[in-house]
Every structure is written in C-alpha cells, then in structure tokens.
Amino acid sequence: MAYTPQQLKQAIENGLPDSVAYIEDTKGTGDHFNAVVICPEFEGKSAVEQHRMVHRAMQEIIEGDLHALHLKTLTPAAAERAGYHIA
Amino acid sequence: MAELPEELKERFDREVNSQPVMIYMKGTPEFPMCGYSQRAAQCFQSLGVPVGHVNVLMDPEAWEGVKLYSDWPTIPQIFIGGEFVGGSSIVMEMLESGELEAKVNAAKEKAQSESTTA
Structure with a gap:
C-alpha cells in the first residue's frame, strides 16, 4: 500500500499539537519520504525523543508499508535559524 | 513478537557494549x-x-527484536558506547555538527579504561 504526502502530513500534524510537517515523496512511489517536522514541543528534548514523538504520531503508517522515512525534527527557533518559513 | 524475550534483550545488551560503535543494518x-x-x-x-x-x-530475530529493544521502528539503528543514538538521519546530523566524533571518542576512551582496569 502506498501513501500520499498529504496522509503523512495529516497524521503528524494531528498527533503533534501546533506542529508543521513538510513531506516529500522522494521516489514518487508512495513509500519513500523526506519529512521535516517543526514543533514547539520538541524544545528541550533529544533528537531521539523528538523522532519518537513523530513516529508515535504516524504509528499506523510506520507499521504499514512505509519503506523509508528520512526525518528531520526542529523546534520553531531552530527552524527559523535554518531558514524555514513557517506559514 | 510483541514483547522482547529476555534472552534477546541480554543478547542486545551484550552486543551493543561489545564495540564502541555497533550498527544494526541491511547488508x-x-x-x-x-x-x-x-x-x-x-x-x-x-x-x-x-x-x-x-x-x-x-x-x-535481530531485525524485529532490535526495534523493540530501542523503541525505534526503522533500520539502521546505531549504538555508540552501548547507548542508542538513532537512525541514519540523526547520525548524519551529528557528523555535520561534530557531535558524532566527540561521542565516538568518548566511547573509545571508556572501552579502553574498562579493558585496562579489568
């Protein structure tokens, strides 16, 4: 089963309050994704904890047929430093 | 496998501490x-x-087991000095920031001091 970037975005943003997720389907096959997630709740947490929060938000998809997820997590302050424009 | 069997947990405990850097990977x-x-x-x-x-x-067995061991859903998984540090994207970020080298050096020193005191 393949997923759309919109499905991943919805799952992450619904599961993580005030988060913004940017998703790219890197191969166009619905099973390899790049994701950038910006969330204020990442503040003060390690990278491993931040990634686990995203994994939990998209648990059903991760347990499904997702082959690869390249994930980058950022606090709003780190996102601003890195030049992401939050709409 | 819903829960990690005790003997598998012991295997991972041993394995991740057997080398400064341990990777569970495909290939x-x-x-x-x-x-x-x-x-x-x-x-x-x-x-x-x-x-x-x-x-x-x-x-x-390791493929399914290590996911439970580290509470992490994907492969590869990287352990430095016995500590789970994450998957490929975290390790790449750590390499860029210099944190990876520092962590590896600390793990090597720890392994050395343990082998000399043992």
Whole structure:
C-alpha cells in the first residue's frame, strides 16, 4: 500500500499539537519520504525523543508499508535559524 | 513478537557494549543493501572508525527484536558506547555538527579504561 504526502502530513500534524510537517515523496512511489517536522514541543528534548514523538504520531503508517522515512525534527527557533518559513 | 524475550534483550545488551560503535543494518558496511544503512555506515568510515555490525537481512530475530529493544521502528539503528543514538538521519546530523566524533571518542576512551582496569 502506498501513501500520499498529504496522509503523512495529516497524521503528524494531528498527533503533534501546533506542529508543521513538510513531506516529500522522494521516489514518487508512495513509500519513500523526506519529512521535516517543526514543533514547539520538541524544545528541550533529544533528537531521539523528538523522532519518537513523530513516529508515535504516524504509528499506523510506520507499521504499514512505509519503506523509508528520512526525518528531520526542529523546534520553531531552530527552524527559523535554518531558514524555514513557517506559514 | 510483541514483547522482547529476555534472552534477546541480554543478547542486545551484550552486543551493543561489545564495540564502541555497533550498527544494526541491511547488508554490511562493505556491501550495504539499503541507501540509509549505507549512509549511516559511511558516517563512521569518514571518521576512520571501525564499526561492529549485525546484518538484519541475515538475522530476522535481530531485525524485529532490535526495534523493540530501542523503541525505534526503522533500520539502521546505531549504538555508540552501548547507548542508542538513532537512525541514519540523526547520525548524519551529528557528523555535520561534530557531535558524532566527540561521542565516538568518548566511547573509545571508556572501552579502553574498562579493558585496562579489568
């Protein structure tokens, strides 16, 4: 089963309050994704904890047929430093 | 496998502490079978650090088990000095920031001091 970037975005943003997720389907096959997630709740947490929060938000998809997820997590302050424009 | 059997937990405890750097990956550092596993292994090669590895493609028990052990859903998984540090994207970020080299050096020192006091 393949997923759309919109499905991943919805799952992450619904599961993580005030988060913004940017998703790219890197191969166009619905099973390899790049994701950038910006969330204020990442503040003060390690990278491993931040990634686990995203994994939990998209648990059903991760347990499904997702082959690869390249994930980058950022606090709003780190996102601003890195030049992401939050709409 | 919904819960990690005790003997598997003991195996991972032993394994991740047996080398300063341990990678659970698809394939081997010389012949990686997945781009993410390849990039994770390359991070350590670029630092000139030898890594221990488990090829999960040859070891289904480790493949499922390590996910429960570290509460992490994907492969590769990287342990430095026995501590779970994450998957390929975290390790690549750590390489860029210099944190990876520092962590590996600390793990090597720890391993050395343990072997000299033992």
